[in-house]
Amino acid sequence: MNSTLLRTSAARSALRAAAPKSSTRAGLAGATFVRGKATLPDLPYDYGALEPAISGKIMELHHKNHHNTYVTSYNNFSTQIEEAKAKSDIAAQIALQPLINFHGGGHINHSLFWENLAPTSQGGGEPPSGKLAQAINESYGSLDAFKDRFNTALAAIQGSGWAWLVQDTQTGSVQIRTYANQDPVVGQFRPILGVDAWEHAYYLQYQNRKAEYFKAIWDVINWKAAEKRFK
Amino acid sequence: MRGITKLSIALSPLLFITSTAQSDQQPFQFEAMSAPSHTLPPLPYAYDALEPHISAQIMELHHSKHHQTYVTNLNAALKTQAEAVTTSDIPTQVSLQAAIKFNAGGHINHSLFWQNLAPASSAEAKSSAAPSLVSQIKATWGDETAFREAFKAALLGIQGSGWGWLVKVEAGKEQRLAIVTTKDQDPVVGKGEVPIFGVDMWEHAYYLQYLNGKAAYVENIWNVINWKTAEERFVGTRADVFKTLKASI
Numbered sequence: 001m002n003s004t005l006l007r008t009s010a011a012r013s014a015l016r017a018a019a020p021k022s023s024t025r026a027g028l029a030g031a032t033f034v035r036g037k038a039t040l041p042d043l044p045y046d047y048g049a050l051e052p053a054i055s056g057k058i059m060e061l062h063h064k065n066h067h068n069t070y071v072t073s074y075n076n077f078s079t080q081i082e083e084a085k086a087k088s089d090i091a092a093q094i095a096l097q098p099l100i101n102f103h104g105g106g107h108i109n110h111s112l113f114w115e116n117l118a119p120t121s122q123g124g125g126e127p128p129s130g131k132l133a134q135a136i137n138e139s140y141g142s143l144d145a146f147k148d149r150f151n152t153a154l155a156a157i158q159g160s161g162w163a164w165l166v167q168d169t170q171t172g173s174v175q176i177r178t179y180a181n182q183d184p185v186v187g188q189f190r191p192i193l194g195v196d197a198w199e200h201a202y203y204l205q206y207q208n209r210k211a212e213y214f215k216a217i218w219d220v221i222n223w224k225a226a227e228k229r230f231k
Numbered sequence: 232m233r234g235i236t237k238l239s240i241a242l243s244p245l246l247f248i249t250s251t252a253q254s255d256q257q258p259f260q261f262e263a264m265s266a267p268s269h270t271l272p273p274l275p276y277a278y279d280a281l282e283p284h285i286s287a288q289i290m291e292l293h294h295s296k297h298h299q300t301y302v303t304n305l306n307a308a309l310k311t312q313a314e315a316v317t318t319s320d321i322p323t324q325v326s327l328q329a330a331i332k333f334n335a336g337g338h339i340n341h342s343l344f345w346q347n348l349a350p351a352s353s354a355e356a357k358s359s360a361a362p363s364l365v366s367q368i369k370a371t372w373g374d375e376t377a378f379r380e381a382f383k384a385a386l387l388g389i390q391g392s393g394w395g396w397l398v399k400v401e402a403g404k405e406q407r408l409a410i411v412t413t414k415d416q417d418p419v420v421g422k423g424e425v426p427i428f429g430v431d432m433w434e435h436a437y438y439l440q441y442l443n444g445k446a447a448y449v450e451n452i453w454n455v456i457n458w459k460t461a462e463e464r465f466v467g468t469r470a471d472v473f474k475t476l477k478a479s480i
Contacts, residue, residue: 061442065442065443066443069443102390158329158333158415158416159391159392159393159414159415159416159433160392160434161391181390181391182390182391198391198434199392199433199434199435199438200434200438200443203434203435203438203439204438204439204442207292207296207435207439208292208296208297208300
């Protein structure tokens with residue numbers, strides 16, 4: 001999973017070519033890249049680019065502060081688990097696993113999330129086509145029916161978490177799954193499209209009216225990115 | 232605040248009328264379906280009374296929207312459950328348990344939380360208002376500072392939404408204090424567990440003011456802890472702590 005994320009930096013560079021501001025940041029990020037360490041990926045669009053669906057202030061805090069904390073903490077606990085392994089300290093390794101899951105999951109989830117969003121000017125909200133559209137229709141009847149089901153799943157999350165459209169790697173079919181906190185989509189399921197249902201993802205703009213956020217986010221869903229993840 | 236008190240009083244006759252009308256039409260089901268309705272308890276202070284530590288905007292949304300939603304959803308789940316009990320529909324009863332735990336937990340947690348906060352300038356907000364509790368805190372953690380550090384570490388260690396509580400654990404004649412964290416809206420209701428005070432670590436409890444700086448929220452919350460309430464809960468029984476819930480039926 002991690003190596004996939006690191007490799008996607010090439011894809012991101014391609015996206016960034018269209019956005020001069022971001023490519024400046026990309027150069028800096030590239031210069032500070034440390035082999036084996038996770039780094040905060042640049043957004044493929046400006047912080048204000050998803051307005052009015054998601055405010056620039058939310059995007060900036062979410063990316064620069066929240067996501068960055070997951071990256072920093074993941075690297076920190078990753079170093080600690082390496083040290084525990086070197087000392088064959090099994091108890092310490094087990095104690096660190098929930099922290100790796102949480103912070104590594106936070107890094108994975110947010111990296112995928114930024115990519116599966118796009119400003120309307122860059123195709124955000126344009127419906128899926130091809131095989132993914134077909135798979136959604138087979139499972140849910142129509143895109144609108146799928147969105148309704150997805151929003152119901154989002155609203156039913158008790159506490160912090162994510163909803164994902166995933167592909168079952170055994171059957172190839174798609175389904176909606178919710179995950180607690182920062183649990184990432186790994187194992188049997190492949191993440192196709194994720195929506196962050198943590199309060200920090202919408203609270204400054206929508207407060208307790210989370211249903212409005214869930215409705216608005218479809219205007220900035222990048223279905224092209226989702227199609228690339230679908231096998 | 233007074234407005235809310237009036238509102239709950241004004242609503243009660245309406246609820247009563249509705250129940251009566253229902254009983255006229257369905258006398259047989261009335262008993263099972265008339266699960267008592269829970270109501271939003273009024274705050275014991277104004278929305279802006281905890282400033283600058285917790286903003287009035289946060290308090291108003293938190294109380295009038297978030298807490299209210301738990302109450303509303305709890306009543307709905309309990310009504311459906313009462314119907315499922317009447318019809319001996321066990322699968323439905325079991326499927327409702329998660330919703331009841333979440334929304335009842337939300338109602339319990341917030342009801343206790345409002346009462347264990349107080350304006351920073353009040354006498355209640357000084358730990359001197361809790362002599363016996365502080366004495367046991369010192370016996371357990373060494374001193375108040377060490378306790379606050381341990382509590383802070385527990386709060387900041389929560390992954391996702393949840394709460395941190397100081398809990399009195401009673402086992403026979405023995406009792407001890409413990410710092411307990413719970414996920415989402417899980418309430419502290421275990422056998423022998425008496426919640427002394429709780430801190431809400433959901434992002435909605437601090438985000439509008441502190442953004443991602445939750446350590447500052449955790450630091451500032453100490454200015455508005457109601458030690459008088461904490462002392463009462465500590466010297467009282469589990470039933471005493473939860474009587475606030477019965478008062479808001």
